[in-house]
Amino acid sequence: MSNDTTAATRVLDGVELPAEGTWKVDPGHAEVGFVGRHFLLTKVRGRFTGVDATVRIGARPEDSSVTAVLDMSSVDSGDRTRDDHLRSDDFFDVARYPTATFVSTSVAWDGTTGTLTGELTIKDVRRPVTLAVDYLGYARDPWENDRIVFSAKGRINREDWGLGWNMILDSGGLLVSKEIELVLEIEAIREG
Template sequence: MTDATRVVAGTELPAAGTWKVDPGHAEVGFVGRHFLLTKVRGRFTGVDATLEIGEEIEDTTVRAVIDMATVDSGDQTRDEHLRSGDFFDVEHHPRATFESVSVTASGSEATMVGNLTIKDVSHPVALAVEYLGHARDPWGNDRAVFSARGKINREDWGLVWNMVLESGGLLVSKEIELVLEVEAIRSV
């Protein structure tokens, strides 16, 4: 087995090759605001993602498929509403995808731009990615750990349901923060 990491310009990074996201150790989440005040968090538990880490970090690609029916915000009624035609419409659009198109790296941090497709609508999204390190688990698997964040306007994907409050504000924020914490296992 070759080394799971390498040093690039003085920074330890994952070795080039295929790394598969471990869904049991992946947080693919979002944060919105209720009444434009309270943070409401949710996540998708059904995630299938592969990282092809390039010899040159800029050649790295990511492809992810998200099972939209697995949305979990901690409230069953809200989750059912998110699955409905008002939001994700999982009956007609069961999956969302993310496919990277570019990576710009500096040390252990990078900006990854990719096309996020929800309800058959695609728009570019920029994610600030940080490589947090490597660990070998008790079963001998090499794991690379990443954190990523980005912001989107949900209405760009046709997620426009909302209610105007008596005060004139909106019930649900348009701006959504994407928050990802993932472990990827190296394929041998």
């Protein structure tokens, strides 16, 4: 596509990237997920379905930013008992802390890959998080919306946010892993 102000993409250093502007994350096409381990063996996956996020693409990719709010009560791991436990004060304490936020602080970009660093706040505890990001491309949907697609991954220690509930097993291990993998698949729609 051309580099005019109406184009949804532009070419920078020989790579097609999203056009400068504001892109709203489509919650129906956003997977904000996490992966932990049960008995430190089995992968347990979950996600948040309540996502309100905006991606602002800068004139230079490194001037881009992301803000996100997660509805913590929307956690879904496929097991109602586990989800209720995650919502309890043992973990997210959604009665007192109904949302979590992410606000980017820096972006580094090289071609279609980069790193996004920001502050993740859960239960009023704010800690830095760095995500490896891949820009997967652009598509125009059947309703004439311009969409961009990103994938991102990172790792955190849940105890850094006060999510310390656990049980020691007879074998000496822990019931729930401290390390959590963050896995995101995001579609965003161009605004304006």
